[in-house]
Amino acid sequence: MKPRSLQHGAAPRWDVVQPVRRVRPNGVSITGFRNQGAGAIDLPLIPYPAITVILECGDGSLTVNGGTDRSQRGSLVSGLHTGAMRMSGTNIECVEVRLSPVVAYRVLGVPLVEMAGGVVPADAVWGRAADRVRQQLGDAPTWDDRFAATEALLTRHGRDRPSVDREVAWAWDQLIVSRGGLRVEHLAESIGWSRKRLWSRFRSQIGLPPKHAVRLFRFSHAAQGLAAGDNAAQVAADCGFADQSHLHREVLAFTGMTPTSLAGAPELVLEDTTRAEGTFVQDPR
Known part of the structure; x- marks a missing residue:
């Protein structure tokens, strides 16, 4: 798959990669991001009606400043939010997952209301599994392999959990x-x-x-x-x-x-x- 590039002003370029095949289950989208260039980025995160999971897989640093006035570094989960948030860092390489709240309620296994308007570390949601997938993503030779590991994480944690009404x-x-x-x-x-x-x-x-x-x-x-x-x-x-x-x-x-x-x-x-x-x-x- 050939990545496409995005540029915001003088900030370093982003390479963006998406799976060729359709992601399962419905209500889930997965995208790979690689921040190219030596400069630091500082960009607003535009609110969207989905729960956002960011899984780091590179050697760079990523920080999200959430609506709760607290910053979160590394792999994280962002709840639905209606206020301004920003992402900053250097040499960022990550997999971003957007989950419909209907899917996230089952996959995350935590009350979504507890993370509304802010961000929490991924290991607060998935425990040691978040560290394991971080290692898997870092070792994966291709974006396809990274996407497959991410889907496996979502599938594994979506089993035998209650659904929304x-x-x-x-x-x-x-x-x-x-x-x-x-x-x-x-x-x-x-x-x-x-x-x-x-x-x-x-x-x-x-x-x-x-x-x-x-x-x-x-x-x-x-x-x-x-x-x-x-x-x-x-x-x-x-x-x-x-x-x-x-x-x-x-x-x-x-x-x-x-x-x-x-x-x-x-x-x-x-x-x-x-x-x-x-x-x-x-x-x-």
Whole structure:
């Protein structure tokens, strides 16, 4: 597989590699990153509706400054977040995994609400298995081998663990399909739950309250539009913001950047790999 390169300003170039074959299970995407060049990087991490796992496999250093005002070095897990975060380091080589919260609830085996808005070390989630996969990834001769080792880790830790409630999974899928364009009251009514019950179950199993998840999806849709070069006023209208000022405030809150700055750095916005497959896309009632 041939890596593609990304460049942000004068920062060192990134080589980006993705698996040729489709990753299993659904709701999982895996990407390899290699930071080329001697200079240090310092980049914002754009919020996305997925749990992010970063597994180091090189000799460089990687640090993420999370929304909890604490920094985390090395392999880590980042919960759903709606605030600005940054990544810094030198000579970074890593495998990044993005997990739908529906999948992450089972694979990680820890309450997602405990890591919402921040980052935790990978060994706090997987224990010594995180060190073993770090060694495997470092010894692997090819990116294909690294991706296979990562999939094996996810598969192994996803066995025999509880899944999210069927109703919660369905509600998450509806947010994917609508890109955050649904009211929480509508979701609760559709599954026959009270608003309070949906709020409680959704927050504990997904990691964010439903209304915060709606904001995250809406922002992610807007970021994709801005990165594609769409007019900010049109993006605001298409994504359900009250007006362009509302869009400006949300982008600033999520990234610490203005819409103009975000539009001028499309390489910071990850490709949209959210999939509404493999969970419960039919009404669960």
